[in-house]
Amino acid sequence: MNLQGHDRQKPHRVSLGIALLLCACLALTIAFVPTVGTLPQPAPNTGPVFGAAGSTGNEGEAAGQQSGTNWLAYWGGLRIFGRATRMRLRSSLVSDLLSSPGVANWAVPGTVISNLDTAADSPYGAGEKVVALTFDDGPSPIYTPQVLAVLVADHALASFEIIGEYGALYSAILRQEVAEGMVLVSHTWSHVDLNTIPTAALPVQLDQTDLLLQNVTGHPVRCLRPPGGRTDAAVLAELGQRGLAELYWDIDPSDYLKPPASVITQRVLSALHPGAIVIFHDGGGDRSQTVAALPSIISGIRARGYQIVPVCEG
Numbered sequence: 001m002n003l004q005g006h007d008r009q010k011p012h013r014v015s016l017g018i019a020l021l022l023c024a025c026l027a028l029t030i031a032f033v034p035t036v037g038t039l040p041q042p043a044p045n046t047g048p049v050f051g052a053a054g055s056t057g058n059e060g061e062a063a064g065q066q067s068g069t070n071w072l073a074y075w076g077g078l079r080i081f082g083r084a085t086r087m088r089l090r091s092s093l094v095s096d097l098l099s100s101p102g103v104a105n106w107a108v109p110g111t112v113i114s115n116l117d118t119a120a121d122s123p124y125g126a127g128e129k130v131v132a133l134t135f136d137d138g139p140s141p142i143y144t145p146q147v148l149a150v151l152v153a154d155h156a157l158a159s160f161e162i163i164g165e166y167g168a169l170y171s172a173i174l175r176q177e178v179a180e181g182m183v184l185v186s187h188t189w190s191h192v193d194l195n196t197i198p199t200a201a202l203p204v205q206l207d208q209t210d211l212l213l214q215n216v217t218g219h220p221v222r223c224l225r226p227p228g229g230r231t232d233a234a235v236l237a238e239l240g241q242r243g244l245a246e247l248y249w250d251i252d253p254s255d256y257l258k259p260p261a262s263v264i265t266q267r268v269l270s271a272l273h274p275g276a277i278v279i280f281h282d283g284g285g286d287r288s289q290t291v292a293a294l295p296s297i298i299s300g301i302r303a304r305g306y307q308i309v310p311v312c313e314g
């Protein structure tokens with residue numbers, strides 16, 4: 001009889017449970033919708049177009065394309081960002097790596113780093129099988145967390161070339177990158193051609209970006225990657241005066257043109273050589289193929305006996 005009595009009460013308890021659950025869902029919806037609605041939106045198409053005529057290549061997209069983001073994409077980005085946040089627990093391992101000997105700052109201001117082995121004051125010897133992965137034009141609220149999740153899962157450290165105005169909008173992503181041991185490199189405030197802008201614009205393009213990144217990392221910025229690769233001796237001198245080295249590259253899979261992931265992987269692995277610095281893009285457009293290519297690129301690099309190392313750290 002007791003059992004029957006217990007069974008009779010059960011539907012009431014279930015109903016009560018469902019009612020409580022519905023109330024909780026309603027409360028969460030009310031609390032969450034305004035939060036999502038006020039997420040910072042990237043600036044509209046007011047920025048410079050990357051890869052303009054006369055470019056030396058490599059920079060593909062208008063940064064403003066990020067403004068085409070829709071609600072679903074935002075939800076996806078938030079979900080992935082949450083996953084990346086959980087991975088922060090692993091960052092103690094990364095901290096150990098960064099604090100170990102041999103990974104201190106070695107970037108020499110006013111010099112160009114286009115290969116790890118041959119750069120001035122490089123800690124790597126000639127022919128040493130090391131490779132640096134670098135990601136330009138972020139942070140993107142959609143793709144940067146995805147890139148970061150792959151790197152963290154595969155225990156690979158990389159350098160992110162930050163556009164200042166996006167870094168200011170998505171500073172939480174910058175903090176996440178640093179927490180995971182990644183390196184922040186300047187990519188100017190609004191992705192300008194450094195060899196054509198007036199000198200008066202340099203404090204905003206260079207110093208303001210450095211200040212933003214320094215506030216996140218706690219140390220001076222070591223390097224700048226010139227947007228579009230457009231640079232000259234005067235630019236290099238300006239960087240040198242600010243304590244910056246110029247971070248270039250010597251492998252470009254042209255991922256900004258959005259080839260299939262398999263093509264991006266093949267281009268990187270077929271061009272692999274000691275000291276290589278590979279340029280990718282995590283911002284400025286649809287980077288899903290770059291994200292998809294990353295695991296096979298990382299495993300392929302290691303299968304060939306190379307070590308993946310950050311550049312411009314310290």
Ligand SMILES: [Zn+2]
Pocket residue numbers: 050059136137187191227228
């Ligand atoms: Zn760029």
